[in-house]
Amino acid sequence: MENESQRGSPTRGDRQRERTRRKLLDAGRTLIAERGVAGLRIQEITERADVALGSFYNHFTTKEALVEAVISESLTDLAAATMTSVRHVVDPAEVVASSCLRIIRLAFDDPDFARLVVNLGHADSLFGTAMHPYARIAVERGLATGRFAVVDIEVTLTAIIGGAFGLIRGILDGRHGRGAEEAFTQHVLTSLGLTPTDAAAVSGSVAATIGR
Numbered sequence: 001m002e003n004e005s006q007r008g009s010p011t012r013g014d015r016q017r018e019r020t021r022r023k024l025l026d027a028g029r030t031l032i033a034e035r036g037v038a039g040l041r042i043q044e045i046t047e048r049a050d051v052a053l054g055s056f057y058n059h060f061t062t063k064e065a066l067v068e069a070v071i072s073e074s075l076t077d078l079a080a081a082t083m084t085s086v087r088h089v090v091d092p093a094e095v096v097a098s099s100c101l102r103i104i105r106l107a108f109d110d111p112d113f114a115r116l117v118v119n120l121g122h123a124d125s126l127f128g129t130a131m132h133p134y135a136r137i138a139v140e141r142g143l144a145t146g147r148f149a150v151v152d153i154e155v156t157l158t159a160i161i162g163g164a165f166g167l168i169r170g171i172l173d174g175r176h177g178r179g180a181e182e183a184f185t186q187h188v189l190t191s192l193g194l195t196p197t198d199a200a201a202v203s204g205s206v207a208a209t210i211g212r
């Protein structure tokens with residue numbers, strides 16, 4: 001008779017390790033929200049997670065590694081939630097517009113978190129990895145319906161995601177103010193094949209719906 005390991009299913013030990021990792025991530029996320037990264041201590045994290053101090057190093061090599069994991073997970077959750085919020089929207093252009101507006105507004109609505117994201121090591125890579133799967137789904141939907149037209153989807157996605165990251169950093173640095181998110185959204189929609197007039201109409205309509 002095959003055991004769990006032979007079948008490829010998670011063993012009891014695997015499940016315990018995953019529970020411990022989940023506790024550490026949740027504790028880290030809570031402490032970062034409460035006091036930021038600067039004063040974060042590994043012992044505090046393990047105490048909040050109610051696990052042994054040594055357990056931390058079974059999952060993360062450093063405090064910074066845990067912070068990266070927390071931020072990466074938070075960004076993925078944000079991207080997933082953004083797509084979920086528009087799952088019933090028919091027009092792919094409106095889906096993209098809503099996603100762009102919500103992601104860029106992170107710099108205005110939660111600047112502390114946005115600043116933490118852009119200041120991490122490999123920040124652009126973490127941001128891209130979190131956003132790419134959801135952005136690709138949205139763009140592919142528009143290509144399938146004929147709403148969008150692009151030469152190369154991967155080049156387009158790289159430009160859009162990289163532009164979003166750069167704009168968030170620019171907003172935090174004070175180089176752009178309110179309205180930048182709508183200008184960016186219109187730019188994205190035109191890069192996907194909409195006319196400037198159509199892009200402005202879609203962006204304005206979605207912005208009014210989700211609130212300026």
